Amino acid sequence: MKRQVLMNVMMAVLVAGLLTMVSCSKPKAASPDSGAYQGEAGETDAERAARLEAERLEAERLRAQQLQDQQQGQIADAKSRFLNQNVLFDFDSSALTDEAKDLLREKADWLQANPSDTVMIEGHCDDRGTTVYNLALGERRANAAKTYLVDLGVSADRLSTVSYGEEKPLDPASNEEAYRINRRAQFVIK
Numbered sequence: 001m002k003r004q005v006l007m008n009v010m011m012a013v014l015v016a017g018l019l020t021m022v023s024c025s026k027p028k029a030a031s032p033d034s035g036a037y038q039g040e041a042g043e044t045d046a047e048r049a050a051r052l053e054a055e056r057l058e059a060e061r062l063r064a065q066q067l068q069d070q071q072q073g074q075i076a077d078a079k080s081r082f083l084n085q086n087v088l089f090d091f092d093s094s095a096l097t098d099e100a101k102d103l104l105r106e107k108a109d110w111l112q113a114n115p116s117d118t119v120m121i122e123g124h125c126d127d128r129g130t131t132v133y134n135l136a137l138g139e140r141r142a143n144a145a146k147t148y149l150v151d152l153g154v155s156a157d158r159l160s161t162v163s164y165g166e167e168k169p170l171d172p173a174s175n176e177e178a179y180r181i182n183r184r185a186q187f188v189i190k
Contacts, residue, residue, distance in 0.1 A: 078110055081106070082107055082187060083187060085107075086186050087103055087104060087186075088100065089185070090183070094141045094144045095144070096148055104145060105152060112153065117190075118157075118160070118189070119159055119187050119188065120188045121145050121160070122164055122168075122185065122186040122187075123137070123138030123139050123141040123143075123163040123165075124141070124169070124186060125141075126166060126180075126182040127166045127174065128179070129166070135164075136163070137163075138165045141185050144185070160190075
């Protein structure tokens with residue numbers, strides 16, 4: 001009984017193998033001299049050349065699209081950095097730190113690369129001090145950032161300033177970390 005089952009299985013494998021070999025055999029191509037020469041896929045030389053050219057053009061289009069997508073991603077990242085990196089100030093100061101100057105140089109580069117954009121520079125403070133004092137300090141901070149950008153070659157016509165004093169904190173908490181991030185010049189594209 002076992003021998004009969006084993007023979008049936010072997011016959012089935014053999015038949016399947018023969019069917020596979022027959023179905024995978026290459027069709028015979030006409031000789032190149034007959035004028036009807038066809039390649040392995042049954043296509044003429046002209047069809048093959050056209051197919052290869054179409055494949056080349058599609059690959060070129062895909063590479064160009066990938067490059068464009070990459071460039072668009074870099075532009076979006078640069079804009080996001082421009083908008084989301086604030087210039088921070090020390091307590092009760094409108095003086096630019098070395099870190100602030102480095103960041104403003106990056107912002108100047110972005111502005112030079114995007115000459116059609118105009119920007120509002122917002123001056124902000126933490127909640128210590130009077131409202132009037134913080135409005136004046138916020139104005140000095142915004143003007144310090146603007147002056148530095150103008151010194152780097154950005155047209156003053158593209159920059160405007162406003163002070164919000166302590167009215168728009170990023171973090172409403174009353175601790176040193178909140179105070180630190182609230183003392184800022186923030187950039188908004190108009």
